[in-house]
Amino acid sequence: MDFRLDSRLAADTFVVGDLGLCRALLMNDSRFPWLILVPRRDSLSEIHDLAAPERAILVEEAAMAGESLKSLTGAKKINVAALGNVVPQLHVHVVARFEDDPAWPGPVWGSGAAVAYEPQAAARLIADLRRALSLNGGD
Amino acid sequence: MDFRLDSRLAADTFVVGDLGLCRALLMNDSRFPWLILVPRRDSLSEIHDLAAPERAILVEEAAMAGESLKSLTGAKKINVAALGNVVPQLHVHVVARFEDDPAWPGPVWGSGAAVAYEPQAAARLIADLRRALSLNGGD
Numbered sequence: 001m002d003f004r005l006d007s008r009l010a011a012d013t014f015v016v017g018d019l020g021l022c023r024a025l026l027m028n029d030s031r032f033p034w035l036i037l038v039p040r041r042d043s044l045s046e047i048h049d050l051a052a053p054e055r056a057i058l059v060e061e062a063a064m065a066g067e068s069l070k071s072l073t074g075a076k077k078i079n080v081a082a083l084g085n086v087v088p089q090l091h092v093h094v095v096a097r098f099e100d101d102p103a104w105p106g107p108v109w110g111s112g113a114a115v116a117y118e119p120q121a122a123a124r125l126i127a128d129l130r131r132a133l134s135l136n137g138g139d
Numbered sequence: 140m141d142f143r144l145d146s147r148l149a150a151d152t153f154v155v156g157d158l159g160l161c162r163a164l165l166m167n168d169s170r171f172p173w174l175i176l177v178p179r180r181d182s183l184s185e186i187h188d189l190a191a192p193e194r195a196i197l198v199e200e201a202a203m204a205g206e207s208l209k210s211l212t213g214a215k216k217i218n219v220a221a222l223g224n225v226v227p228q229l230h231v232h233v234v235a236r237f238e239d240d241p242a243w244p245g246p247v248w249g250s251g252a253a254v255a256y257e258p259q260a261a262a263r264l265i266a267d268l269r270r271a272l273s274l275n276g277g278d
Binding site for chain 2: 045046047048050052055056058059060062063064066067070077078079080081082083084085086088097104105106107109110
């Protein structure tokens with residue numbers, strides 16, 4: 001399978017694990033619990049570039065990620081988005097939002113600088129996410 | 140079928156027509172060619188609130204809307220998003236983006252005030268969209 005993760009996505013995230021279609025990443029921004037799902041396919045930019053059966057898998061994985069984030073964090077709302085204006089590789093943001101988060105009710109994209117996780121906090125959240133997403137390798 | 144469109148969505152948009160699952164609306168903001176898809180189901184807020192078979196339809200309708208907008212407008216990128224921080228009724232934004240649009244490469248949400256369409260321009264775009272989306276009633 002030809003798949004190479006965009007270097008900017010790799011630099012900004014931790015790997016959570018591989019779902020059926022997507023690699024699940026945790027954005028290294030402790031202001032917002034924020035997953036990014038990247039279909040493990042090359043040369044895709046738009047949702048309509050994916051084959052229809054894979055689109056159905058993508059939306060199921062996004063729904064599962066959103067439901068997991070909401071139940072883990074108690075978020076008020078989940079934001080799901082495929083933008084790609086800066087990084088064209090198709091990727092879907094799944095972000096847990098709170099009425100007291102620093103961007104509410106605006107979007108998280110472009111709203112100030114990321115605040116990196118403390119290593120232990122990142123490790124704990126990744127382990128919780130792996131369990132919630134039924135991924136192996138939780139520690 | 141119990142379905143009532145949120146009054147804020149109704150106030151900001153023109154009706155394009157009903158797809159299999161969603162009501163397709165055109166945002167009355169001439170800065171960005173911008174569709175909003177609203178599943179005609181009541182009491183849904185999150186993508187994971189929809190039943191899985193309807194999620195598959197939702198993503199197909201979003202893909203079709205995005206492909207139509209891209210081919211009608213020659214956009215550089217399509218942005219697809221379900222946010223709902225302000226209007227909780229589940230709705231999906233499908234926005235055609237251009238490198239010279241007033242928000243590029245940032246998100247459209249919260250980026251300045253909408254600029255209403257001239258009536259003839261809105262009517263023309265709605266007719267084009269109805270044709271592209273195979274909806275009846277194009278004028």
